Amino acid sequence: MSANQQPILEGRGLSKRFGGHQALNKVDFQLFPGEVLALAGDNGAGKSTLIKCISGAHLPSEGTVFLEGKPIHITSAQEARTHGIETIYQDLALAENLDVGANVFLGREPMTKMFGFLPMLDRKLMRSASAEVLDTLEIHTRLDKPVRELSGGQKQAVAIGRAIYWKARVLIMDEPTAALGVPEQRKVVELIHRLKSQGVSIIFISHNLIDIFAVADRIMVLRRGELAGERNAKDTNGDEIVKLMVGG
């Protein structure tokens, strides 16, 4: 990443207190276009709090988030979404009883007209559009089945597909590989590479150093709510990251 490039997303002095507990303390970060930024840290280090402050789930107690240099004030997930910031939570937030198209378009369904006057859901459009978006991720699956019947990696792809269909420029992924078996983890790593090559900027939260080194350009380590260090992935190694995490 060149130093003179403008970050797509930036946080300055982000703090979050819960009562007397300082969950996040004056954290700065930058995310550059087309970059994968890994967020590492032990449990309770503030990773989740940080992304919640970006994704609209929390309002930071102090500090400002900038999108392409302009300060933004995000109070809800919907608002984050209108800025092109999509978050994929660990539990994926899919309605598993509905099919792929219904999930990609959940809450934003396209409508058409029955007999020329009666509004109805445009399921055909939902299906073809989600087929296209899964094609760009090179995921092939039956689209007419409930999501429940897909594999863990395919579900992850549906959640990612939903985000990129809605033109996410910043994708925040919370432990995307945690609940998956090894082959499926590899699939998700591949997916992240593909997204990156399509110009999406990604914040990737993980406990898993192997996955972090497989996808990240830069690694930010948090410890007890503070920034413990920041390294380019190619200039560091697992030992150094672990040291930063535990404070050795």
Place this chain on the structure above:
Amino acid sequence: MNQTVKPASSGSSIIKTVGAIWSWLFLAFLIVVFEIWARLSFGQTFLFNLNSVQSILMATVQPLLLALGLTFVIIAGGIDLSVGFTVGLASVTAAQVMQSLNSSLPSGIGLALGIIAAILIAMIAGLVNGLLIARLNIPPFIGTLGMYGINRGVAFILAKGTTVPVDNPVNSALGNGSVLGIIPIPVLITLIIVVIMHYVLSQTKFGQYTYAIGGNKQAAQRAGINVERHTIGLYVLTAALAAVAGIIYTGRFTAGAAQAGEPTLLNAIAAVVIGGASLFGGEGKVVGTVIGALIIAVIEFGLVYINVSPFYQFIAVGAVIILSVLVDQSRRSVVGS
């Protein structure tokens, strides 16, 4: 697009197909059994006379109207135990309004005002259900059980502990008239509501969000769906449909009664379950519920028709509920594998 189709063994695909249409098959099977039984034991047809068909359909009206609302509520992962007495509340309200206006206004207008009052009071009861569940986070089972008691009490108080006779010819025509002497008006009303509810559930955002909330409430919330408002809407809708059942009751028996819907609640829930809805939410269809309600009506009418003691109806309907859940479970375990 590449579609990867899992090869299904022929055995499991048969179970899948049968599982998907078993309620239709079961309904057909019941009709055939009763037809054969009626012919063998007293040389009469069961189904092929207008009176039987009308009786079965009339018996379907009340449980089906309750079951249609319950289909939505159950798909969204809720339950409404109060609907039985919402019927009574609406029935008594309609009767009281019509009676008090009887001398001063034409019958048609009296009926119209009675209908409006009945639907409004029922919607208030539904709104309370919705607020208790969506806003105060009371489990649906408990919240609507409380409203079961409250609706019941209010209905009996409004009726002064007795039935409220209605002297209104238009009201009586609504409950007892028929189109061309063939289709009873209550059946026609129910049919129209079935078509509308099928459309709403299968083709609109309201229907889609009902499934989404039942499948994963948090996902629905994160997708920007107003889960609270939607949930309240579901209970108001269910109550309004129960009110229609109450209005039809008042027309049919030319009287309002607090206990008008009391025995129907369990049959209505049974119809939804037999129709393939999951009490865990996320699954169900209007057409399934219609078949479920018809199955119950055919069993009840058929057993009377062939002279079986009415107490066996309870046993038969109970057995069918258990059977339908077993069929559903085995279908799911095949699909899931």
